[in-house]
Amino acid sequence: MEGDGQIIPFELLFLIPAFPLLGFVLVLGLRERLGRAVSVIAPGVVGLAFLAAAAAFYRLVSAGPGAVLTQHLYTWISAGDFSANITLRFDPLSAVMALVVTGVGFLIHVYSAGYMGHDECKPRYFAYLNLFTFAMLLLVLADDLLLLFVGWEGVGLCSYLLIGFWFEKEENASAGKKAFIVNRVGDAGFVLGLLLLLWSLGAERMSLGVGALKEIAPSLDAGTVTVATLLLFIGATGKSAQLPLYVWLPDAMAGPTPVSALIHAATMVTAGIYMIARLSFLFALAPITLAVVAWIGISTALFAATIAVAQNDIKKVLAYSTISQLGYMFASLGVGAFSSGIFHLMTHAFFKALLFLGAGSVIHALGGEQDIRRMGGLREYMPVTFWTFLIATLAISGMPLLSGFFSKDQILERAFASGHIGIWAVGLAAAGLTAFYMFRLLFLTFFGELRAAEQARHHPHESPPVMTVPLVALGILAAVGGYVGLPEGVGWGDKFGEFLHGVVGSFAGHHLAAGTQILLTGCSIGVALLGLVVAYFCYIVQPGLPALVAYRLSGIYKVLAGKYFVDEAYDFLIVRPYFRLANVAWRIFDVGIVDGAVNGAATMVSVNSELWRRLQTGRVQSYAFSFLGGAVVLLAALYLAGRG
């Protein structure tokens, strides 16, 4: 994790974000005039961005380990000693992110062309989606943290616009606003972190370029680094939906389902993880922060998994699942296994995007139905959706040989190896719950009898190829995407970790004996199978059982189904008091005291009511005169005081 090795200027780097930006401008500028071409242009520019990223990736790999591609575009802000640059950076970490964003993004754009095919606002949808891709690429390619923040807020804006895409429903618009504001709370921490970092750098080099920061980091004061990293982490809890700021993500499901797949599962919500990995050289210097990150992460993983168990909306289950999986990634960062966090980020992007797109396919087939209690038996009607959904479910549950198995296991193993037994144990429990709620979802959706309402019943059908082809592509990735990071000593080993070596902090835990390793893997597989078996028993063998359990444990069930009533608590403790306070402040202070005093003073100055009448009719002169008198008195007082 030394400073940058070989720095190679690469003049074509700007093309990666430029293509989606061009798409945004084109689609927004021409809108309806584009007609059906919008379905080609919008995915096309993201495809081009993918090709550009692939070309840069090729250039990077051929330059050998330690190389970084950069492109300085211009100096954005400079004031006093402070400056911020528009500089792009393509190192292994940005490479992974850019390829995931453009690759998965391209598939979701294609899928969207089918999913949103009949929506009259398709141009607006694609314009936002292109803008999102641009902002996300800016985020992952930025060399300067302030430019990263531009992307960070840009994706937040697109998320806001897309959650409220169908804004005619009040709750959608509210969900978008909630997402924006909750994220702002996190961003406030993020900004303070940046400010603290900037001033701790010393007056001569107040700039947040990553390369320069890396060099200076070891000389920074330890207390400052701890506080700064904690503040930055607050930003991450907002964007990546961790305790206590996760509340916006479940509501964000109000947006179109492909948006949930792209923004609220695969890419944007991972920005917090990316940011910490990007600054791993800084976080590694702050053990207290790392401990906080690890425990917040793993607590969120368990907390969200318990809620997911009791949700009936297919997208809400997946939303809580995303929060839970993001928790794993943070736990991984917190125990110092930075590359494992990014590894899980990548495999999660594959299988969670697939789950959401599959859910979208189901919702599409059932005419908008999202309640899994009114689904069932869809396996026969939509085989492609079913099989790909099954692969994704197996992957997220950590079933052997699929992508999620390798990445999640690496996290748990490294938590254990670094001595964080508690983190490992909680993670294991959450893994069991994950398998349970995911198979519950699978069984209720695709097995048994179709329980759909009458009007949705007659046309469950497989989605068109424009939607199923992306499903298959993601299915393949979800299946084999984990083979880049095999356990050490197996096959070619952890190629992914090696690739990121030097960019993110290397894992410093001790080496586990082969026997321990096998035992740990056994535990993981065991809890996953346990979750599967329990779900099978509850939803296939004894379908009446869950209702009975819910009835017997109605207290616990209500708390889980009610999501621990966190939203209600925030509303009661923060939102409503703030409104009340604002109202009271205005009425008492502005309208009452100040205006009262001013009007009262005016009345006093006007010695007779005649003058007051003139005021009402607009005779300013008389008032000016009385003020002049007052001023003379004041002047005299002032003069005397000055003397004394």
Next chain:
Amino acid sequence: MMEFVLSLVIFSPLLGAVVLLAVPGDNVAGIRRAALAFSLLPFLFSLVLWSGFDASRGDFQFVENLPWLPRFGIRYIVGVDGISLFLVLLTTFLTPLVVLSCWGDIELRVKEFFFFLLMLETGMLGAFLALDLFLFYVFWEVMLVPMYFIIGVWGGPQRIYAAVKFVLYTMAGSLLMLVAIIYLASVHAHASGLWTFDLRELYNSALGAREQLWLFTGFSLAFAIKVPLFPFHTWLPDAHVEAPTGGSVILAGVLLKLGTYGFLRFAIPLFPAALEVASPVFVALALIGIIYGAAVAMVQPDLKKLVAYSSVSHLGFVMLGLFGLNQIGIEGAIYQMLNHGLSTGALFLIVGVIYSRRHTRMIADFGGLWREVPIFAAIFMVVTLSSIGLPGLNGFVGEFLILLGAFKSSRLAAVLAVSGIILGAVYMLRMFQRVMFGPLTNPANRGLGDLSVREILVLAPVVAMIVFMGVHPRPFLKVMEPAVSSTIERLEVARRRMEPRIAVALEKRAEVAW
């Protein structure tokens, strides 16, 4: 031409106003076109000024220095530096847009309206460019008259009350300032044996710490009311609600900046010894303004009142940047003045657009407008985002620099100000949602026309500047840098000259930042 370009900038609107009086009153179209042409003239001159401006210099340029009332040492001195240049450009940029926006909604006494508007422009430009304190005071007072009439004649139902409140508040402050100006000049005359109101001379007057505090108070009351700094802000919502759209745009866009400009140009550098006591007070009031303005904006039922209170919050940021008393914070504050001029000016134009169609400004009367007026919606969105400081747009650059500057002098202040950023998003997005999103329930809003070509011409330049200044702020910051440096230097020199007790206390304050 360059040697008297400033006078051309200042007086070309007044000339236009006088010529306008000669046009027959019933030729409304002619008056409108003439007013637009005359408002473009100063804009042109100020562009010439910008192109001739030497960005590497921190002192005053294009100075004109002529005797005016020689018996009292009063002179006509005008000059421009990197601080006033962009405020002049902001004024000359916004005025033609205001003229164009008023083509639709000023039907009554059109000639008089534009006469006052152009006269007001001369007042504002003069106040930004005057280097003689007495001349400054004259321009400062000159602005009052046209604004009084604009609110009082073309305003809403409560216009007289609002106009009088505006004048009373402003007069109360400015008379004290006059007293302070005369006292300052007399002290200087006493010491040097020469009567002068030349700001550049007065910067060097030797005043005691106590005197400085008194004089600072005299000046700052006038400026604080204009800003408006909490708790002197209550005239603002009334003035805005009653003023016609054009009046609100000028009021928020330019007039308020004269308050913050006054602090930066006069109160702070003239009386540096007062800052020891004053700056914590002003930082505290700025922070209260940021948070209080944001909270109160949220509960306003009237769009114009909401925007008015948002100004209180935004100008709190500007004040915070100024009273951090460092290079970064002050540059941020100047930048934020320009940002606020653009975004709040645009917000008032936007409110004016819907008001001209629906004759209501109550948020509750709207909802679901997006589908009816998509172009309007897109522009409204961009302006809203600028106002809440989204990175990539202009507001962020100013806010971030202000926070960075404030953080240096007080971390607590920065933390509190950051909370203002959260609250800013709350009231703006809540307002945007209630106006633009949701179902279109009020049948009166159905079939609302989207922006006309004229309205697009008014709003598009502002939106373009909002984007440009967010993406590429360097051309602006680069010009401000030397002028701000020399202001800071002036403070440093004064600090060194001060009694050691105060110097020590100041340094201590800088160190004990929390």
